[in-house]
Amino acid sequence: MSMPFYVSPEQQMKDKADYARKGIARGRSVVVLQYDDGILFVADNPSRALHKISEIYDRIAFAAVGKYNEFENLRLGGVRYADINGYQYDRRDVTARGLANVYAQSLGTIFTETNKPYEVELVVAEVGDDAETDQIYRLTFDGSVADEHGYVAMGGQADAVAQSLKDGYREGASLASALRTAVRALEAQDSERRLEATSLEVAVLDRNREHRLFRRLSAARIGDLLSAADEGASGGASGGSGPGAGEGGEGVEGADGG
Template sequence: MMTIPAYVPPSEWVTDRSTFVSDSIRNGGDGIVVARCADGIAMLARQCGANLSKSMRSVSEIHDRLAFAAVGLFHEAEELRVAGIRFADLRTYAYGRLDVTGRSLASMYARIIGKTFARIDVKPYQVQVTVAELGLVPSEDRFYTIDFDGSVRAGTGPILTGATDENSLDLPNNAPISEIVRAAGHVLDVEPANLEVGLLDRHASTRRHFRRLDAATVLEADGDGS
């Protein structure tokens, strides 16, 4: 005899799934700051204890002018990161390098994450993704945040996601990266020198603009090793 599952109003299970994922991200310990700076776009991460290995990154390159940051379950973030690289490679092959944009990458992530969230029989992604796009000129810089339900927020202001009591980050767009590192350390409640730091370098001499920086070295170069 077939059992008929109990009816659950859509609003109720959507709320339950939202609470489940947001609590998971908040309790996970990860935090991300993405902000424009004098040298391009800085992406900084505080990692929870499970992610302290240098092989487990929260901030990564996707394509020439695109970078990826995520908070939440590492293996799910890694799955999405790899999917983004494959998407960029295929789009480059089919069209061209400049056709790989932050908007197209964010839309791809939104489809994957949103479809999974909408399926009641599948666990939703326990991640929040940020895509940073370095424009050909500073006015074209864009940030895209993809939430666990597939919704997308786009803008140019600083992004703050993950486990933090703060909800905003007030920084000028042309601040030196050392100032961004110190501010991120404050809002993420971690020693600035211990942050993971990535930079989409506006002054790069090659088509690949992403590079990793050592936070302590950035602070020392500015005359502040704290």
């Protein structure tokens, strides 16, 4: 007679965590970093239709790696949560912290109560009036939340990307030099790979804008900023030379509705 198959709860959780981690590592990376005028989001993402970076609310954005249908589901839930709370109470009551708590509960429940955990990692960020009041929360597949400062790397070979960010990150950098740092970090996973403007998805939360602070950057604008950063570096200039780092540029207004 065969013995009943038993897996301890600890082993079950470990297996689920390993499964989720492998799924997330297969995806392409996303980095989030602070710059002088706000928060910059850069994804290695050649798709023009499937976004990894999205606006959630006036001052709040969302970045994700992993399974698209799973994080898209979470994004839509976040937009609904923000809209309902902003409408019922006050727009200022919708915060990244509140949203991070909602996501933590959802992810935690999915991880413990279903057979297949979500293969996702998220960042929820809110731009403040200055760098001190910016908020960046990172959420993992099991609902853990970390309060991050400066920069975050998720997905792909995140350790290599994070190490490059650690070496290159400068507080208060211009948009152009922060973007160059981000792209170098994404390229750190593969020495052969050069990321062109067209294979990047880039957006900012720009604290100098009015009302909706989220803005997507077009490929032309990304190219201009990277050229400006390279000229600045080769000319020995330390800031974002060339096109003003905080300009409106030709960015497409980035509301993904909901």
